[in-house]
Amino acid sequence: MSNTFSVLIVEDDFHVGRLHAGYVDAVPGFHALPPAPTAAEGLKVITAQRPDLVLLDVYLPDASGLDLLRTIDTDAMMLSAASDPESLRKAMRRGALAYLIKPFSAEVLATRLRGYARYRRVLSETGTVTQDRLESAWQALHPNSPTAGAKSNSATEIAVLAALATRGDQSAADVAAAVGISRTTAQRYLSSLADDGAIAITLRYGTTGRP
Template structure:
């Protein structure tokens, strides 16, 4: 199991990243720190394999913390997750050995790809003394992808307030299924907007979807809360 520390000063972002993380097999949340100082202290007392690190945080930036970690030769991998999209920040992260750089907002698919690739590379390096050139190339070459292409954005118009309204209604309906039309009628939010939110929750593996074909042949998407996810969904209430 790969133990991960999230260092992020926005509680909601940290919560979403934790949910994303724990939906990916092989990863375990070691803890959440609100700033660089808390993150540094955590690393001194708990074994951490990977840090998901924000850049802009209070008095000390994540990049400064990354430099401190390297200066003190602390053996931990770091993945930058930030809104900082300037060239200097990217170059600094690369210089100090960040394993990936995700620019906010990002999709779950991009997040999953970053962690999956990290786990695969970590597994390759485990228990081997020497590597071939082909293996080295697999670590450093990027299969023709643009290394710093901006990932897909989350659904437009996504807000904490509206998410809370929709989540609250889903919890009221649990364990029965629902459609976007059901939630739209009950919350007063447009069906188009509701669909964006519930599709996002399904993408986070909090909801499962069933497609039912009506007599007209048109598909109806009905959603169910994933077993064991009630507490996680409640944590999203604002």
């Protein structure tokens, strides 16, 4: 999986498109492509460049963003002033990962993007997806859902934090050994904690096999 997620914004208002692109570029690990002003242009960019994530407005000059959502096989979130229940239900039925009602702050979008990064990371691991892993992915996408609190209270996360408390400067391998989990799982928890601002991750140079 790429270290940077490419994001296409499909928005007919030039100023709003640039504003939202700035919001995206301010989140580490995300890069906004030039916004597309129409559904047709958006589809052309999606087909040619295959962005990781599409941020779609409902009101576009040539078609509804909800109709475009139905035709693309790409992760998508809706960013729109459309707040009627039917638009929201239709967006969910057609696969929108989130729906943000305009106007919203940079931090609201940043929270959704960080959640999306965690969602991709959880589901990028090899092996069969367990129910717990599926729940972790769902909670990452819906940080304000009633079940989202379960993530921060998980026994594994508490154990990871406890291991870090004994000595702050540790590698993923150190944490894995201390907690009794795989290195991959340790890296996932460490990345999630870093996304939430609970810890800081730095690269360690001069050693082998211990990033």
